[in-house]
Amino acid sequence: MKILFVHQNFPGQYRELLQWIVAQGGHEVVFLTQRRDVRQVKGARIVHYLPHHRPAEGAYAATKYWEECCGNGLGAAFAAQKLEAEGFRPDIVVGHVGWGELTFFKEIWPDVPILGFFEYYFLARGGSVGFDPEFPASPHAPFLMHARNAVNFANIQTVDLGLSPTLFQRDTFPESFHPKIYVKHDGIRTDRLRPDPKASVPLNRLGRAVTREDEIFTYMARNMEPTRGFHKFMRALPHILDARPNARALIIGGNEVSYGKASDARGGYRAEMEREVGDRLDWDRVHFLGKVPFAAYQQIIQVSRCHVYLTVPFVLSWSCMESMAMGATIVASDTAPVREVITHGETGLLVDFHDHEALARQVIEVLARPGDVAHLGPAARRHIVETYDFETVCLPEHIRRMNGLVPKARRIALPGA
Structure with missing residues (x-):
């Protein structure tokens, strides 16, 4: 499978999934990120992109976040065009929707499936804003939070499938989003993270x-x-x-x-x-x-x-x-x-x-x-x-969902499957 991961802060939620796929061999993996301090990963190619635009410090508050995300999205899209010109066309794009990076990918690859990570819907009530009376919300918070969700609304249309790591996070999104979002955590390496009575x-x-x-x-x-x-x-x-x-x-x-x-x-x-x-x-x-x-x-x-x-x-x-x-x-x-x-x-x-x-x-x-x-x-x-657990619970579901978006001949095999 040819996989394009997209996350401005490499590796983000894809640390374990990326390592596992690379370790299997036989797949072509490219990771698109803004981070320039990342060393190349054996078995994957790290590609850096720059935002095409950044909003001015004094930009209009209601649209500043959208403006920033559009700049990220265009920067990522232009980098994707360059990858296409170099001969790389992914079978699937896997990325985080929160910074707008995926917004324009269907304009580059209309037929390439996109699996998007939906981390959080900005809530003016029922979430972090205004929860602690010590830090009251601004009177403008409901408007600004709703405006920030323009990125989520654009990307639920962009992706072929979404995922959220917890039910709480999925349920912050409107019910109209839910049929398109499956819930499964990134996964915890319980084989490595264990009690150690001898620790010091x-x-x-x-x-x-x-x-x-x-x-x-x-x-x-x-x-x-x-x-x-x-x-x-x-x-x-x-x-x-x-x-x-x-x-x-x-x-x-x-x-x-x-x-x-x-x-x-x-x-x-x-x-x-x-x-x-x-x-x-x-x-x-x-x-x-x-x-x-x-x-x-x-x-x-x-x-x-x-x-x-x-x-x-x-x-x-x-x-x-x-x-x-x-x-x-x-x-x-x-x-x-x-x-x-x-x-x-x-x-x-x-x-x-x-x-x-x-x-x-x-x-x-x-x-x-x-x-x-x-x-x-x-x-x-x-x-x-x-x-x-990453290997036994979360990984199989993520691979199954990815495989469901690509032709059978291009799918990833799970051990023991």
Whole structure:
């Protein structure tokens, strides 16, 4: 099969699928992306494209996002034309619709099927916008959110088939979209992400490595921001450390903003929260680790006695499922995307996102009586293995859907099929 992957931030959601297809051999794979810092992948060709246009800083707010996505779409389309001129015509295009990159591909290849990733429909109500009263929505939010969905509306017509990784994400889209979108997660490598009772994490400040024998609790987000409940975690932190004098917090994440409004404060939301709760913290037991390599992240979760995952109603983080695969005891926000993967008392513990004191009480209880919740980590792992494992659950469905769009002679064979 000749496959063209399209994602402005290589590899995006296609990391495992790309690696698996390349490893099979016999397929011609091209990946179109804006990233220029990507090394070539053995068995695939990485092609860079530039947006054809970028909106001005002061562009009209209601159409600025569409303008940006059109620039991405035309840049990607012109790159596709160049690939065609060089002799590459894909059997299928697989890509993310959210940045407009797929919008014009049918103008290049009318008969080439497109499988589009529908990640999120911008909601003015019922989603991330306005969920936290501390960050009220602008009066213009309903109009701006609906305007941003022009990209989704254009692309549901462009694609031959869509996919969403979770039911929550699929259900943010209008019902008219649903018949064209199948639901299947990208997949979790549960064969690689496992509990490890021998894991250890060196802490320079402590002068030794911490292990499962230590009272470690963890928080992780790509960036420390309100969308991922960082402010709630920080407000719970003094209560947890006061109640558990031997506990240490290991915090993973950058100081930028991935989702939502950036902080107006110098130093971002971390600086804001340090000023708010800093005089009530034992800083010797708070470890901000920044963004860490994947192997280090695994070890941090593997030594954690309690892992905290918080999110507003938005796209669920891979880290939540990955932590479950590693057998973590998770205290998470009782929000819709989390409830899809965690059942309270069975595979984790859920607390009100808005109640940082309830969060603190639950974490303290886990740290104080780990034996009472010892069943949660193994049950969480079993659930991820049975429902979200990449090789045995998710991959077969994605390949079946791709194969359904191309002639039989060009299809990908699954092992054992």
